Amino acid sequence: MQENAFDLITLGQKACEAKYELQALTTNQKNQALKGVAEALVTRCKEILEANDIDLAKGEAKGMHKGLLDRLRLTTDRIAAMSEGLMQIAELPDPVGEIMETFDRPNGLSISKVRVPLGVVGIIYESRPNVTADAFGLCFKTGNAVILKGGTDALHSNRAITNVIRDALKECNINSDAVQLIDSTDRAVTGAFMRLNQYVDVLIPRGGAGLIRAVVENSTIPVIETGTGNCHIYVDKYADMDMALRIIENAKTQRIGVCNACESLVVHRDIAAEFLPKLEVMLRSKEVEIRADEEACNIMLDCTQATEEDFGTEYLDYIISVKIVDSIKDAIDHINKYNTKHSEAIITKDLTRANLFTSRVDAACVYVNASTRFTDGFEFGFGAEIGISTQKLHARGPMGLKELTSYKYTILGDGQIRG
């Protein structure tokens, strides 16, 4: 424990040293280094795959779930995709140094608000080794040093990837402490990392609800809460029902395990009798289990009665909850009660009702006549994504490069003193 605590402090100090060097790099230097790392990942593909094989063998031996093994698995193609991701980040505009605002004061002070890196970013994530390269790339492009704590099951893979990145940075004469891996499987170290606020400016957990809750509960570092999405689609009485069915099919079933998938439907009473049977046919064809309130259960042939808990659950599975409401106001209240502030949608032809919904529903992204699945940095055109923020401080919704920056004020005077 003592030794580990010491290690973390050294890690933090090295990250701080690196952050000052990174802040001074030009955009061109950063892009060249990103390209260098991208090439090195491909060139040294073999040693990454060998390390990954060790993780996979351990995972299989301990009976790891198939889905988790798939997330853990690297292939030549997947490493090429990681490399390509870094090349794409190199092509994106550099937000650092942007003059966001300038204003002069009556006393002659000239104030500029300048975009700067956050400093040191900590990222805690599950056993998905591709995140290692991705998180490095986004943080590096924005001039941040990054400390990574990946899932224990991916330790060998992460170690190999981090070594490749660090070597490639060294080749470019860049401080390789721009990226550091917490090379430990001790849970106490992860706990201590969350309290390293002396050195780390921001901590971003990427993963499931349990991981995020642990970080929120225990971190003394400012956290950006990401991920959990109990997303609703409200089918208004003025909905185009065919459109509603297409959007629900997409939002529920196109990819079930993601945070922007739809988990719950809210249906206006006036159309319930006509809409729900059609909905049932569509959902059955996709093998989606329906858990509905009593009234909806009476309309549909085959569904389970939903409990209070169902309405608050992010299934990430072929299950959906259904609630009938008397009014758009009740729909908004229901959603604000059960949602996780992620993504919510209304299907309606009535603009006034659409505006009421978008203004009153409390969520990062509120859709009118579109699938919640679009909540994504790439779909928003940011060219990159570090996560989807579900908190209101700093950034909300898809976070791209800009959201990995802060700002400072620089003030130019000629001797001003305060009266």
Next chain:
Amino acid sequence: MQENAFDLITLGQKACEAKYELQALTTNQKNQALKGVAEALVTRCKEILEANDIDLAKGEAKGMHKGLLDRLRLTTDRIAAMSEGLMQIAELPDPVGEIMETFDRPNGLSISKVRVPLGVVGIIYESRPNVTADAFGLCFKTGNAVILKGGTDALHSNRAITNVIRDALKECNINSDAVQLIDSTDRAVTGAFMRLNQYVDVLIPRGGAGLIRAVVENSTIPVIETGTGNCHIYVDKYADMDMALRIIENAKTQRIGVCNACESLVVHRDIAAEFLPKLEVMLRSKEVEIRADEEACNIMLDCTQATEEDFGTEYLDYIISVKIVDSIKDAIDHINKYNTKHSEAIITKDLTRANLFTSRVDAACVYVNASTRFTDGFEFGFGAEIGISTQKLHARGPMGLKELTSYKYTILGDGQIRG
């Protein structure tokens, strides 16, 4: 304890109900209510003063420090100033509803980034009853419900002020839970409040270093760290020495107990022999104690040798530390090591060196040839201030109305689904 915990949850639920109503208010409704509260504070001045008398008597009886008693004391004039402050907030532009950005995607989705309230803001502060009205005003104008936890010594005063505000809101048909006071002197309640992340979106501590540390260490609510300022002035070898003396006098002595006061000087070796004797004369005339490194002590007649601890100390007193450096790079390194990321200044006639300093020093506000005392929402022209952020997440430096808001994305489609 159980009962208190229950009370906090009710408080949180009421704040959440109020936040939805506040988000729906027009700017005009908010401004009318602010004016109503401002008038009520003056009209009901007597009962506020009576409550304040109880706090003052208790404070005197327990031998409270004179300075603290002064901060606790309300007078007719001070209540008039609180009222005037609310009138000024009513005059400021309303940031809520601003369309910050709009962009269309190739698939036809039209995305708007809209400024919205944070939701529920918690504020923990010391025994300064004027903060009660001020914090309410800033949060209310930005459509946020606020939960206040003021210092125990000001409980009667805060209760009286909150009652006046709540009554005035009721008169305007506004949910009076827009402002709620944690009417308890139990420290365990304050601890539980910091963990009320289910209901509170942001927690802002306003006060000394100890209070802020306690909040950062214990809160599960996203925190905006404010306040602590170990501010430096670097006197470059190309400084106008007379300007440097004027700025140091102002930054150190115009008001000693504030976070933007100067606590430490860094002086380039090339001018130390000429500058330090002049500095000593000026500081002595203001009765400022000097704690300097060995070399500076050899130049000045009467100073104590500074310890490592001195360089890291926010004195908030008539004391200043002095360090001689060999280069601007050493000055930047020294400042980045010891500062609290608040406000730092360089005095130089050389623009290149000024630019190096502003780009490399890690602080919310970096000054060239001006006093650090200007780090203030009013001096920056924001018209208001909830605090000075020393963290990098969300807001940095002086926080005005805009910094009490978040944003949401509203996305208008015509049936788009994700491929």
